[in-house]
Amino acid sequence: MERISQKQARIYVKHIYWITEQEERALREQLSEQGIKLRSAKGIMCTPLDPINKISSVAPQVWSETCYRQGGWYRNSEKNGLYLIVSSFELDGYEEKKAATITESDFVPPRLASVRDKERLIGEPELHKKLPTEWTTIRDIEKRIYLRWARRLGSDVNDYHFLYLSHTANHSNFIKPVFFVEGKDGIIPYSIDRSAHLCSCCVELFQVLGQQFKEKLVAPCPGATIFARLKPDKYLRVKSTKVQPNNAEWYHEPL
Template sequence: MDLVTPVNAYFKQFTWIGEDHLEATISVVKSQLNLQSLPRARSRPCEALNPVFPGMHVPPAAWSDTCSRQASWFRTSRMRTWHLVVTNAPVSIPGACLSGTIKRIFIERLPVVQRPDYRRLLDEPEFKRAAPAEWFHLLEREIPVFKAFLERKGACMDLDAFLEMHSANHAQFLVPRGKVLSTVEHEGERIPCSLFPSTFICSACMELFGVIGSHLKKKAVMNCPGLKHVSLGPGELFLVEIEEEPRVSGDEAERV
């Protein structure tokens, strides 16, 4: 049985808001958490996951500063103009576009998936429609970094296969429930989970903050190697629970 159990008291609430609600939201968060100011993420959205910070504001620009190619998912999403507010405690924020929570859970084992199976996810229309063209083109500066990383990890694969795994993991959280490849049991139900160990995950922030997979009420998400601000122990994943559906209309509703 691949049952999952809670792990300590780690908790984050994330809330997406429009520019028009930003000032009021910051005021509400400072008041409810008794903060003098609300720190702002500068170069990575995952800075907000650091438990040291009771709250943090992630502006749209922070997504593209360090992980530019990966942030193409954000820039082509309905969240692209929204601001993200992350807190260590539940906060009631009027006018939220989307909100959810992140906790740590323990899983006995991550289901094993085979390459022919996860490659099929890349042909699913939901992935093809959502994946930004920019995502598939590694930046010149990324190539030596990824090659050195794979060598350090003892992973014998080329960069095309590496990117393929990154893509399949995102696709896993885009397809309808009936096409999800890998699940774990949580509180009596099967929930989608990341396909691979952390070594083969990229841009987990997309799933953690609902840029990808906001249609899934629950999902178990593995951290990526770039997530430096909170650690997962052996067998741990993040449990992401969506609390409110996005308020979107028109062509925005067709986006991820």
């Protein structure tokens, strides 16, 4: 595990690992012996995505703190109980634990979703098999926060229902995609709306949703632009490190 150079630091890259509590303790000790501090995320899952954070750990309980409702996707997944490691450099000896590599892209979506498209997406049966019960329970204060964040990113939206529709439909698109581009390893689903209208991009970036695809293109949500300083509307490319079977059955014909 070598320290990254200044030149490498200017290139945005994050390596994603999922490990057990025991493995996290061993990694923390190993890094400490090399003079590298493994930071622990506090309250929010997305702060390790900040370019300034070299390597961070997200404990299972963090998914049930500030973003409890959004953390339901994690708690409903096979990753529940595992520690997330987000690193700017690859970890020797943890190759089998690596889930993905995240880099910046210059992707421009060929089309964004209309309200009608989003309504179709939230009717997808596969979505409802995975939908956390807590996802549908939104406090008034949270509604106000998301409306304020959307306006902060340039949207004129004043209806939270529109945001909830957009948030849910976007996650659905990474379960059974309608919006995607073709890649050499199959389809590449992408975020269906601008950053202002998204939520919890962490579940796609960290391979909680959409891990069946070799690649994804994910736009940061408002929280990630605020707490991780990601660029609004700048899509990130998520490349899975595990070769997946043919994913033809996982998508709809495009609209």
